[in-house]
Amino acid sequence: MTTKYGFYYKEGYDDPLCIDQTSVKQFIERLSSPPTPFLLYSFEQFRHNIDTYQQELKNLAPIRSRLSYSMKANYNPHLLPILKSAKVMLTTVSGGEMQLALSNGFEPSSIIYNGNGKTDESIEMAIDAGVLLNVDSLFDLEIILEYARQLNKIANVLIRVNPNLSDTNVHAYNITASKTSKFGTNIDELEPIYNLIEENHDKWIRLYGFHCHLGSTISNTQIITECVQKLIPLFDIKRFPHLRLLNIGGGLNIDYKRYAQRTKNDKNDDIKIPTIEDYIQSIKEPLQLLPNTIELIVEPGRSLIANSCILITRVLGQKSTGSIQQLVVDASMTECIRPALYQAYHHIDTINSLSTDERIPFDVVGPVCESGDFLGKQRCLPNTLKRGDFLAIFDVGAYCSSMSSNYNMRPRPAEYTLDEHEHIKVLKKRETNEDLLRSFYVE
Ligand code: LLP
Secondary structure (H helix, E strand, O other): OOOOOOEEEOOOOOOOEEEOOEEHHHHHHHOOOOOOOEEEEOHHHHHHHHHHHHHHHHOOOOOOEEEEEEHHHOOOHHHHHHHHHOOOEEEEOOHHHHHHHHHOOOOHHHEEEOOOOOOHHHHHHHHHHOOEEEEOOHHHHHHHHHHHHHHOOOEEEEEEEEOOOOOOOOOHHHEOOOOOOOOOEEHHHOHHHHHHHHHHEOOOEEEEEEEOOOEOOEOOHHHHHHHHHHHHHHOOOOOOOOOOEEEOOOOEOOOOOOOHHHOOOOOOOOOOOOOHHHHHHHHHHHHOOOOOOOEEEEOOOHHHHHHHEEEEEEEEEEEEEOOEEEEEEOOOOOOOOHHHHHOOOOOEEEOOOOOOOOEEEEEEEOOOOOOOOEEEEEEEEEOOOOOOOEEEEOOOOOOOHHHOOOHHHOOOOEEEEEOOOOOEEEEEOOOOHHHHHHOOOOO
């Protein structure tokens, strides 16, 4: 059956890469002088991902559960109305994200503010508005209490717990719950936090739950199962009667290599990537021990948005350096830093015909003046690629736009989607050189 949403290859047609019902090539032709590189979103795919999570969470009944979108993955404000209408919560990690959530009308009680180092202003904003705060450490709790007293308000908190579990297959930078991680408080060292909360309970603070996040690009659901098993015993409702939330964070990987069979030499890994269904099923059994007054929260970022967006780039040229054939394109680490930073794989392919031209391995590199600026190594692409040809870099919806930079004085790219009438909608204007310079000149 042909997929009718998201990005897919319509085998047999001349214009095979499609976004929803439209060919990507036709989309590009409709833009006047396409400003490559640019991002193209399928909101249909995003809605589908939200729906999949919500349907799977329903299967956990009678356990009540909620989905929270981890906004750091992509804070494009045009995503927020979709999340709001689907009653998705938001997990924010800065005052800026929290303010964006509040100004878009999200209920404060459906916003979580997480962070190992929170500014005074952001703590004040969270307590004043009634946002749920994660207590990361004893010092974090002390400052939260100070502001609650000053504002004469009660801070509603979860404790960010580090259960000391990690997936050995994820990049070191994506591990957040190893013994020495900078996030949260070790599960065996919570007593000082409990005591301080108890001293101030119902006066300045209410403990609503526990939060943890094991890391990102997790493919081993076993550690998520173990995490739930480790967190449930923390729910001492006699000691903390307001306890009602268990937030197990996000972290589920996506299958970044699912298109790789097309380019035969880009091998699939042996690691099986769990689906959203596998992930939710993996916590079903341990959740049976959760008191029925407690609600589960899962807060994915990547698995909600990553596959809803591609980066369109133009080939600038080919050259050989020693034994390597380099394909130089106009996208770079400034739009997609994940390959450079984590050696992450993003599939790269042509957008036009399923070319029968011979494919040869290329290093796909950007124009940024930095040897680490590559988008893919040894990718099999048609040997006929020439200046002006378009390529798509897949699965860039998460941690690409939100981690983009102006390095080399490169303007950040435009972002587009197609609305329900298949009209082009600009989700973000491409920056100009003037935009980049504006904040340097102070009146
Ligand atoms: N909750 C918390 C507290 C988090 O720190 C994160 C991500 C998430 C939820 C969502 O995790 P996800 O479902 O997206 O894996 N820049 C890296 C990813 C860093 C993620 C950090 N925390 C990358 O591009 O791979």
